[in-house]
Amino acid sequence: MSYFENIRTFVRVYELGSMSAAGRDLRISPAVTSSRISQLEEHLSVRLFQRTTRSLTPTEQGREFYGGACEILESVEKAEAQVVNITENPKGALYVAAPLGVGRRLIAPQVPEFLCQYPEVSVRLRLTDRKVDLTTEGLDLAFFLGQPEDSNLRIRKIADIERVLCASPKYIEQHGSPENGEDLVAGKHECLILRFPGATEFQWRLVTKDGAKRFRVSGRYESDDGDVLTDWALDGHGIALKPIFEVAEHLEAGRLVPVATATPPAPIQMACLYTHRKRQDPKTRLFMEFVIDRIGAVVRDGDNGGQLPR
16 A cells, blocks of 8 residues: 555645645645655656755656556546445535536536435536636536646546537628638638637637647637527627537538638547545545546547537
8 A cells, every 4th residue: 555655645746746735735744745755766766756955847757657657546546436336325515617518518417317326415517618716616526628727636538529610601601611720810700709717719729731720810709608609600690619519410400511621620628627635525526437427428439419410
């Protein structure tokens, strides 16, 4: 068990960038934290961190070991969860956040079945397209699209989500269909902007022949609700950048049409964000695994709305 605890300590030091911060997180002293890292380095016969009085930087070997260490911890936690499922009866309120489209289409439909299995749990689902702060908002976990800024939190990646630039036939008839990202920034097209405090989605990341590139698009229509953008696109007001699963039925029916296909949007990560402490809460762990098991195939393989219509 001591070797496993050394690995757990290494992961927290790596993620938090500090011996003292990791010690506080694990409720051990800085001296014990340092000792565990030293024991691990001695066992592996490599140096995992470069230490100075003012900084702590992972070595190349440390960066490589981190990925494998995370897999070890996830495997153990999954095995523990299987036992917990049998022996524990989770109770209490579970506070979950998700983007509007993800929450409405993927997360909310799973809640009733989960609550049937765990009748002493209640779910408080908060849907918003703005960025959330788990600590200050009292959240247990948050599903999200993109890259989180807070490296002190734990991430469980679900899939890379394919996206599409789309517009209605009415819009294309009136304004034409852009071929690529350059057409979008030439001022001839109305781009529908998802914008809220801290958002950068008005810079669309598209894949060109030279690799991914950001295009600074503009438009008169802005909202912090992704479903509003879909409605505007359906009504012929502009071009929207959407996860495919959110607009698959409209693409299949021809109400929306892919545009700028020469430079398609880069995929975006879908993941679950939680604190290390919350990962140990049975209801948090169970809900996360429950939802991911059910939505994973949809967002990874395109079942029921993950792929462009053929």
